[in-house]
Amino acid sequence: MMQTSGQALIQIDQVTKTYRLGKVEVQAIRGVSLAINKGEMVAIVGASGSGKSSFMNILGCLDRPTTGKYFLDGHDVGKMNDNALAGIRRDKIGFVFQQFNLLQRMSAIDNVALPLVYANGKSRRQRAIQTLERVGLGKRGKHRPVELSGGEQQRVAIARALINNPSLLLADEPTGNLDSRVGAEILRLFQELHDKEGISIIFVTHDPAVSAISPRVVTFKDGMIISDEVKRKVAV
Amino acid sequence: MSPIESLRLAFWALVSNKLRTILTLLGIVIGVGAVIAVMAIGKGTNQSIEDQITRVGTNLIFVRPQAQTNQGVRGQVGTGQTLTLQDAYALEDQYLAPDVHSVAPEVNTFAQARASNQNVFxxxxxxxxxxxxxxxATLADGRFIEDQDVTSRSLVAVLGSNISQTLYGDISPVGQFIIINNRQFQIIGVLKAKGGTGQGVTDDFIIAPITTVQTRLISQRTAQGTESVQNINVKAVSNKTIEAAKAQVTDILRERHKITTTDDFLLTSQEDLIQARQEVNDVLTVFLGAIAGISLLVGGIGIMNIMLVSVTERTREIGIRKAVGAKRRDILSQFLTEATLVSFGGGGIGVAAGWGASKLLENLTLNNQPIETIFTANIAGLAVGVSVAIGLFFGIYPALRASRMDPIEALRHT
Structure with a gap:
């Protein structure tokens, strides 16, 4: 374990990712370096196939870089084994997916409490209800995902991502399956979490209207970062 | 993830797929049930064999003459006429045979018996x-034959309960006369019914003094001219001294018959009879148990099959769980607990089913013999243990497969 600069949440150094598809090697990421500080909100944009999803998987510790270094919150996660990565995902990262990825058999409360199950957390139910309140779903906790609208399901997913108080909230096309009005609500929730609670958020989108809410936009193309802009904050 | 959490998860997974769970359970239930029933019947049969053989008395040794050889042709065991009344009395020697409790020689013959207007063979x-x-032998009425009757060759008889019932109905025949092979015998006693079948046990016989039967009903003399007996019942002092008693009896008879090479008599203890018949039964029980065990194995394969399907179906769930921080062992224990829970439940229900089936069988009879079953906690515990082991064994592969899934791949699964 190595401590990097106090402010840096993410320190990425010359990361590459190569997949083998049969005999063909596909280079999804070709040498990316990036530093993200605590409390930042970053949008990652790019066309499909630009390597942004592969990069997201590495950021989320679902995958390891082929070469290069990745420090998350001071931990050298690039070289960790599966179990250690699972521990990082559990304790440091909250994931929000395009397809919500909720467990259909469980109530919203149980879905939200899921990470605590693996963290052996105490008073899980109570914390799940509190977290649902944080995302504005206090009254829908007993419903199962099928009984909830798309926007509500995504809020449940966000609550699940937040329950362990992660260092980093990662969202992969969080509004991709929602209509624009509901999508805007979700984005407003992200902004709120960022502004009021100071949560570090990184999200991937291909939609310029979505990336517009982020003060920092990183653009991917052909497995490389082609631009990294910091702008003034814009309202949704 | 705590074990309680794993159990809770497994339980809900099983409950939410009731039909599938029941069908998987059924495989184990049938397997365990069959094993339990076979074992219970096997044990019960061993017990009834023992009961049947010890019903004629306990700690018995039967001494019979070897086969008679007539011009080189060897006959059936017991056809020889080498045992005599004197041999029997010699076995009562307290010094030469201290482990012999008592001795009763016997000769048997078949005869027509008649009384009033009834007759019986x-x-x-x-x-x-x-x-x-x-x-x-227990008397229902009257007295048994006494030494006096033997020495004086009295024409007295003790009737078996069925004979008495056939000839006299419910009236006690003690004091009445019965004609056996045209000789008049006075009935001095009636035996209580014993029930059952098997060697020497029946209520269909008449007892008379041995000397009377030898001289009045049959006349078999040995080469030396003394009267022969067909069987000598020897009772050992206790079940621990049966072997010692056997040795003493052998010694005495060899001495008396001046035997240097082959014995002209044969000793069979009740233990031998029980053992011989139980061995046959044990082989059968193991054989049937093995067949039942195969169905348990099939049940185990059923668990594996269902678990594999379940793992594939829940690939996405596994991906989600891994994404939020489940480690390999968390996933492993989730699926393994599920498999074990099914096999444990199946084992438990199977034990109950097997026990129920064996109880039902007890109401049936086979060849007029009630089917006896013995159900012990040991068998039940073993069966549940084995089925849990089967669940673990067949559950480990699907669970490992689940635990090794790549979270990205799993999440992409639809």
């Missing part, structure tokens, strides 16, 4: 007073 056993104690 019955076995007539000639023996001595000690027969009563050795063969656990």
């Amino acid at each position: 019955a076995r007539v056993t000639g023996t001595t007073p000690s027969y009563e104690g050795i063969r656990d």
Whole structure:
């Protein structure tokens, strides 16, 4: 374990990712370096196939870089084994997916409490209800995902991502399956979490209207970062 | 993830897929049930064999003459005429045979017996007073034959309960006369019914003094001119001294018959009879148990099959769980607990089913013998243990497969 600069949440150094598809090697990421500080909100944009999803998987510790270094919150996660990565995902990262990825058999409360199950957390139910309140779903906790609208399901997913108080909230096309009005609500929730609670958020989108809410936009193309802009904050 | 959490998860997974769970359970239930029933019947049969053989008395050794050889042709065991009344009395020697409790020689013949207007064809056993104690004969009325009757060759008879019932109905025949092969015998006693079948046990016989039967009903003389007996019942002092008693009896008879090479008599203890028949039964039980065990194996394969399907179906769930921080062992324990829970439940229900089936079988009879079953906690515990082991064994592969899934791949699964 190595401590990097106090402010840096993410320190990425010359990361590459190569997949083998049969005999063909596909280079999804070709040498990316990036530093993200605590409390930042970053949008990652790019066309499909630009390597942004592969990069997201590495950021989320679902995958390891082929070469290069990745420090998350001071931990050298690039070289960790599966179990250690699972521990990082559990304790440091909250994931929000395009397809919500909720467990259909469980109530919203149980879905939200899921990470605590693996963290052996105490008073899980109570914390799940509190977290649902944080995302504005206090009254829908007993419903199962099928009984909830798309926007509500995504809020449940966000609550699940937040329950362990992660260092980093990662969202992969969080509004991709929602209509624009509901999508805007979700984005407003992200902004709120960022502004009021100071949560570090990184999200991937291909939609310029979505990336517009982020003060920092990183653009991917052909497995490389082609631009990294910091702008003034814009309202949704 | 705590074990309680794993159990809770597994339980809900099983409950939410009831039909599938029940079908998987059924495989184990049938397997365990069959094993339990077979074991219970096997054990019960062993017990009934023991009961049947010890019903004629306990700690018995039967001494019979070897086969008679006539011009080189060897006959059936017991056809020889080498045992005599004197041999029997010699076995009562307290010094040479301290482990012999008592001795009762017997000769058997079949004769027509008639009384008032009824008649019956019955076995007539000639023996001595000690027969009563050795063969656990109990009198319903009257008295048993006494030494006096043997020495004076009295024409007295003790009737088996069925004979008495056939000839006299419910009236006690003690004091009445019965004609056996045209000789008049006075009935001095009636035996209580014993029930059952098997060697030497029947209520269909008449007992008379051995000397009377030898001289009045049959006349078999040995080469030396003394009267022969067909069987000598020897009762050992206790079940621990049966072997010692056997050795003493052998020694005495060899001495008396001046035997240097082959014995002209044969000793069979009740233990031998029980053992021989139980061995046959044990082989059968193991054989049937193995067949039942195969169905348990099939049940186990059923678990594996269902678990594999379940793992594939829940690939996405596994991906989600891994994404939020489940480690390999968390996933492993989730699926393994599920498999074990099914096999444990199946084992438990199977034990109950097997026990129920064996109880039902007890109401049936086979060849007029009630089917006996013995159900012990040991068998039940073993069966549940084995089925849990089967669940673990067949669950480990699907669970490992689940635990090794790549979270990205799993999440992409639809």
